[in-house]
Amino acid sequence: MISATETTTPIIEVNHVATKFGQAVVHEDVSLSIRRGEIFAIAGGNGSGKTTLLREIIGLITPSAGTIRLFGIDSRRLEAEDGRPIHRRFGVMFQHGALFSSFTLAENVAVPLREHTTLSAGLIRDIVAAKIAMVGLPPDSAAKYPNELSGGMRRRAALARAIVMDPELLFLDEPTAGLDPIIAAGFDDLVLSLKGLLGLTVVMVTHDLDSLWRIANRVAVLGRGKVLGVGTMQELFRSDDPVIREYFQGPRGRAASGQAAWNHERREA
Amino acid sequence: MEQATISVVDNVIHCRGSWTLPHLSKLERGGRALRWPDSPTVLYDAGEVTAMDTGGALILQRCIDGVRRKGQQTALQGLKPEFTELLRKVETQWSRPERGVSVRGAGWMAGLTRAVQSRHVSAIRALAFVGESTIAFGRAVTRPRSIRWRSLLRIVELDGVRALPITGLLTFLVGVVIAYQGAEQLRKFGTNIFIVDLVGISLLREIAPLIVAILIAGRSGSAYAAEIGTMKVTEELDAVRTLGISPMNLLVLPRALALVIALPLLTVYADVVGVFGGMLIALGELNVSFVEFIARFEEAVPVRHFLIGLGKAPFFAAIIALVGCYQGFQIRGGVDDVGRHTTISVVQGIFLVIVFDAICSILLNWWDL
Numbered sequence: 001m002i003s004a005t006e007t008t009t010p011i012i013e014v015n016h017v018a019t020k021f022g023q024a025v026v027h028e029d030v031s032l033s034i035r036r037g038e039i040f041a042i043a044g045g046n047g048s049g050k051t052t053l054l055r056e057i058i059g060l061i062t063p064s065a066g067t068i069r070l071f072g073i074d075s076r077r078l079e080a081e082d083g084r085p086i087h088r089r090f091g092v093m094f095q096h097g098a099l100f101s102s103f104t105l106a107e108n109v110a111v112p113l114r115e116h117t118t119l120s121a122g123l124i125r126d127i128v129a130a131k132i133a134m135v136g137l138p139p140d141s142a143a144k145y146p147n148e149l150s151g152g153m154r155r156r157a158a159l160a161r162a163i164v165m166d167p168e169l170l171f172l173d174e175p176t177a178g179l180d181p182i183i184a185a186g187f188d189d190l191v192l193s194l195k196g197l198l199g200l201t202v203v204m205v206t207h208d209l210d211s212l213w214r215i216a217n218r219v220a221v222l223g224r225g226k227v228l229g230v231g232t233m234q235e236l237f238r239s240d241d242p243v244i245r246e247y248f249q250g251p252r253g254r255a256a257s258g259q260a261a262w263n264h265e266r267r268e269a
Numbered sequence: 270m271e272q273a274t275i276s277v278v279d280n281v282i283h284c285r286g287s288w289t290l291p292h293l294s295k296l297e298r299g300g301r302a303l304r305w306p307d308s309p310t311v312l313y314d315a316g317e318v319t320a321m322d323t324g325g326a327l328i329l330q331r332c333i334d335g336v337r338r339k340g341q342q343t344a345l346q347g348l349k350p351e352f353t354e355l356l357r358k359v360e361t362q363w364s365r366p367e368r369g370v371s372v373r374g375a376g377w378m379a380g381l382t383r384a385v386q387s388r389h390v391s392a393i394r395a396l397a398f399v400g401e402s403t404i405a406f407g408r409a410v411t412r413p414r415s416i417r418w419r420s421l422l423r424i425v426e427l428d429g430v431r432a433l434p435i436t437g438l439l440t441f442l443v444g445v446v447i448a449y450q451g452a453e454q455l456r457k458f459g460t461n462i463f464i465v466d467l468v469g470i471s472l473l474r475e476i477a478p479l480i481v482a483i484l485i486a487g488r489s490g491s492a493y494a495a496e497i498g499t500m501k502v503t504e505e506l507d508a509v510r511t512l513g514i515s516p517m518n519l520l521v522l523p524r525a526l527a528l529v530i531a532l533p534l535l536t537v538y539a540d541v542v543g544v545f546g547g548m549l550i551a552l553g554e555l556n557v558s559f560v561e562f563i564a565r566f567e568e569a570v571p572v573r574h575f576l577i578g579l580g581k582a583p584f585f586a587a588i589i590a591l592v593g594c595y596q597g598f599q600i601r602g603g604v605d606d607v608g609r610h611t612t613i614s615v616v617q618g619i620f621l622v623i624v625f626d627a628i629c630s631i632l633l634n635w636w637d638l
Contacts, residue, residue, distance in 0.1 A: 088290075101603030101604055102603075102605040116290075117290055117294060119293055120297055123324065123328065127324050127327060130327060134323075134358075146603065166290060166322035166324070196354075197354060
C-alpha cells in the first residue's frame, strides 16, 4: 500500500512560511519537514504561532508567503475540488473538540463515513462502535449529545471522529490541555497505542512537557517567528538557545524531565 | 490501488487486495452475493490481503462470525502480522453484539413523555420569569437610581432611534395600501371624504401599533434572545452572577424599560407617517385636499382612538422584551440552541402581541370605547 518513495519523502514539508495578520508578524520564516510514522510535536510559548502553523498545514488559513506540502500537494489546493480526496487521508482533533452540537456522539463520529463513503448503514454503525470503543469511551455514551459529555470525554469523542476514516496522518491541537494528569497520561497512552495499531503519523501542538517527553519522537520549538530548534527531547534539553533553555529547563521543564528520567529507569528495571 | 475481493474455491475463502475504506462497499456487496461453503471447517486464506483498516477488519470478522453462528469451525491463515493485532482487537473488544450502538432514539411513547414533561417545566419556568421580572420592575420603580440608565439609553437608541427608517417606510406603505383599497369602494358611493375616517381610525387604533410591534419583535426580540443566549454559552452569564450582579437588573430590566419607552414613541411616529401616506392617496385618487383631510380628521377621529393605540404599545413592548430575554435564558446547549430559541422568541413574541391585541379589542368593545 505504501510505496518506497512515499516512505522516504516527508509527509509534510513546510518551506519558508511567513504569516502576517495586519501589522502582527506571527511567522517570519518557518521551515519543517515531518517524516512518515513519527510523532512530531510543535511546541513554543503562547502566541508563538503553533496553532496558526497547524491551521496553515491543514489548509484552513493561507500563509502570507512560502509553501506547505501535505502528501506532496500544496495545502492551498486543499479547499479546491481536486484537494478533496486528501481530506480523507488526515484527521484533525481540534482543541475544544469541535463536535457538532446538534448530533449525538455516534452521529458525530459517523459524519466522515457518511460523507465520503457509500458503506451500508450497518457497517457504518459497526465502525463507529469500534472507534468509540477504541478511544475508550463507554458504549452508552454513543447516544449522548456533546453538551452531556465531560471535557475529557468530548476530547476522546473528537479523537474518534478524527480517526474514523483510518487516516494516515493525525493532527492534534493541544490534546491534553485542561485535562487532569491521570486522564492526560491516559490520552498519551491512547495516542501511542493508536499510532501502533493504525500506523499513524501524528502531528501535535502541545504545551504539555510531560507528553512531549513521553510520546514525541521529535519536537520543533517555535519562537520569534522562527523554528528555534528541532530534535528529540534529549537534544533540545541540551540546547544552547536561551528560549529553549527557558522552556525546557525552567522549574516545570526540570520537573517533567526528572519524571521522564524516573519513568525511563523504572522501565529499565 | 487494487480492489478488495472475497471468493470461495473448494471450501476455502480467499481474501485478496486492499481491505480499506475506499473498497469496502464493493467488498460488502460481493460478500453478500457469495455462496458460503457448508463443510464442517471453513478455511480463510488471507495471505494476499495487502492492506487492512478497521472497517476491513470488521468485515472479515463479520464473515467469520456468520460462519461460526451456523455451527461451522473456522480457521484463518496467512494474515500478515501487522493486521492480526487489529483483527484481534476487533474480535475481542470492539464488536461484541451487546456493544452494538443504536444511533436512533427511543420510541414515540418516550418522546411524548419527554414533550409533556418539558412543556410542564417550561410553563413553570416562564411563570417564574414573569414573576421575577415583575419584582425587579417594582424594585426599580421604587429605587430609580438602581436602574442602569446608560445601557437603557443605548438600547433606546439601538432599538428605537435606529428603527425609525424601517418603521416609517413600512407604516407609510400600509397607509398607502389602506387608502387605495378604501378609495375604490368609497368612490362608488360618492363618499370620498370618509377616507379620513377609514385611514385615521384603523391606523391609529390598530394597525400602526401592531406593525411597529411586529417589526420590533423581529428586530429586537430576536436580538435579545441571541445576545443573552450567546452570553450563556460563553459563560458570561455565570461570570455576571459570580460577580454578584443580578442578570435581571443588568440585562432584562434595561431592555424591557427601553422598549417600553421606545415603542410608544415609535407608534406616534408611525401614526403620523401612516396617515400622511393615506393623505397622499386621498389627494391623488379622491381629490381630498390636505386642508379638507385635516379638518375632517379633527371631527371624525376622536382622540380616544389615538390613546387606545398608544396605550397598547407599552404592553406590546413588555411582551416582546420579556419573551426575547426569557428565550435567551432558556438556551442551554450549544450553537444550534441559539438559533432555535431566537426563532421561538420572534414567533412567540408576535403571537402573544396579537393575542393581547385581540383581548383588548374584545374588552374595549364591551366597554363601548
